[in-house]
Amino acid sequence: MNQKNVLVLFGGCSPEHDISMASATKVIQHMDSYKIIPVCITREGKWMLYDGKLDNLKNIDWEKFGTPAVLSPDRVNRGLLRIVGDKVKIIPIDAVFPILHGENGEDGSIQGLCQLAGIPYVGCGVMTSAVCMDKAMTKLVAQSLRIPQAEYLIFKDGQLEDLEAVTKSVRYKIGYPCFVKPSNTGSSVGIAKAKNKKELRAALESAMAFSNKIIVERGIVGREFECAILGAGDQIETAGPGEVIPDGEFYDYDAKYLKAGSKTVVQADLPEETAALIRQYSADIFRAVDGRGLARADFFVDEGGRVVFNEINTLPGFTSISLYMMMWEAAGISPTELIGRLIEMAGY
Ligand SMILES: Nc1ncnc2c1ncn2[C@@H]1O[C@H](COP(=O)(O)OP(=O)(O)O)[C@@H](O)[C@H]1O
Numbered sequence: 001m002n003q004k005n006v007l008v009l010f011g012g013c014s015p016e017h018d019i020s021m022a023s024a025t026k027v028i029q030h031m032d033s034y035k036i037i038p039v040c041i042t043r044e045g046k047w048m049l050y051d052g053k054l055d056n057l058k059n060i061d062w063e064k065f066g067t068p069a070v071l072s073p074d075r076v077n078r079g080l081l082r083i084v085g086d087k088v089k090i091i092p093i094d095a096v097f098p099i100l101h102g103e104n105g106e107d108g109s110i111q112g113l114c115q116l117a118g119i120p121y122v123g124c125g126v127m128t129s130a131v132c133m134d135k136a137m138t139k140l141v142a143q144s145l146r147i148p149q150a151e152y153l154i155f156k157d158g159q160l161e162d163l164e165a166v167t168k169s170v171r172y173k174i175g176y177p178c179f180v181k182p183s184n185t186g187s188s189v190g191i192a193k194a195k196n197k198k199e200l201r202a203a204l205e206s207a208m209a210f211s212n213k214i215i216v217e218r219g220i221v222g223r224e225f226e227c228a229i230l231g232a233g234d235q236i237e238t239a240g241p242g243e244v245i246p247d248g249e250f251y252d253y254d255a256k257y258l259k260a261g262s263k264t265v266v267q268a269d270l271p272e273e274t275a276a277l278i279r280q281y282s283a284d285i286f287r288a289v290d291g292r293g294l295a296r297a298d299f300f301v302d303e304g305g306r307v308v309f310n311e312i313n314t315l316p317g318f319t320s321i322s323l324y325m326m327m328w329e330a331a332g333i334s335p336t337e338l339i340g341r342l343i344e345m346a347g348y
């Protein structure tokens with residue numbers, strides 16, 4: 001059988017660079033039936049191809065041992081241009097698997113490049129990626145579907161110059177505690193919980209370093225769940241929900257990736273109708289945004305048992321503690337089958 005050449009892209013110029021390295025390390029372990037072409041996008045944005053062993057991507061010195069290689073947007077090339085000195089060699093690519101989280105990877109930009117190149121890529125398309133990466137846009141979609149969400153306000157551009165006015169409207173319309181989020185980050189980067197005006201101001205200031213569009217939403221007291229999504233169009237499947245139990249006040253970056261005390265439960269202990277509602281909302285949102293391939297939708301269940309949508313991630317984590325792969329495994333789809341299905345679903 002002719003093996004498909006799959007360009008696996010990871011790293012990236014986003015604060016989630018390290019998470020991407022960990023995710024890609026895991027995904028690659030389940031790609032035995034494909035020829036892997038690994039390219040790391042360094043923090044500075046250099047594209048580096050590596051020909052050696054791929055045990056732990058993070059331990060490779062990409063700058064030193066990699067060879068510059070870029071994806072050509074030229075549809076005639078349909079491949080990766082490997083640059084050695086003044087010579088260029090084209091490596092044909094059958095599919096791209098972008099395992100990049102956050103800005104410049106999960107937001108439609110890489111997807112747009114693959115589309116220009118005419119090379120099928122794994123996961124959601126340009127529009128879907130862009131809408132799901134922007135939390136404010138996602139909220140509009142969920143609202144139009146009448147899916148419950150935390151009360152929220154969006155502040156952008158000039159509005160953020162008057163923090164006094166911002167804190168005033170938060171106090172009246174949202175109250176404390178509230179969560180402050182840049183509209184376009186992931187992995188909890190730039191997100192803070194504020195319990196009073198002073199904390200709110202500090203949270204706004206730090207969120208503004210990441211975006212000129214900030215969301216402030218009411219703090220939900222309850223539990224946190226994740227639902228795995230696979231498929232497209234009329235064939236959308238869901239798995240889970242699983243539960244995340246952060247070590248700390250909320251699921252911030254440290255609680256997600258650094259603290260040993262955070263826990264995940266692959267099959268959440270929830271009343272069946274609540275679990276079914278989470279799966280239904282997940283499929284509804286994925287369908288509304290024209291999702292393809294994969295996504296993970298995140299929810300809260302508040303103290304009254306109400307399901308509250310939080311966000312949808314089109315390139316969920318694949319690290320060893322990430323629930324996406326585990327939820328499918330619990331549903332009877334092995335990681336190898338899952339990765340294979342995602343690659344076969346690639347499109348542009
Ligand atoms: N409205 C909220 N109420 C309670 N906790 C929240 C709220 N919004 C976010 N959080 C906490 O912050 C974490 C990160 O927020 P989230 O919107 O999921 O951003 P990210 O895209 O960075 O994962 C969540 O996993 C949750 O623990």
Ligand SMILES: [Mg+2]
Pocket residue numbers: 187188298311
């Ligand atoms: Mg999240």
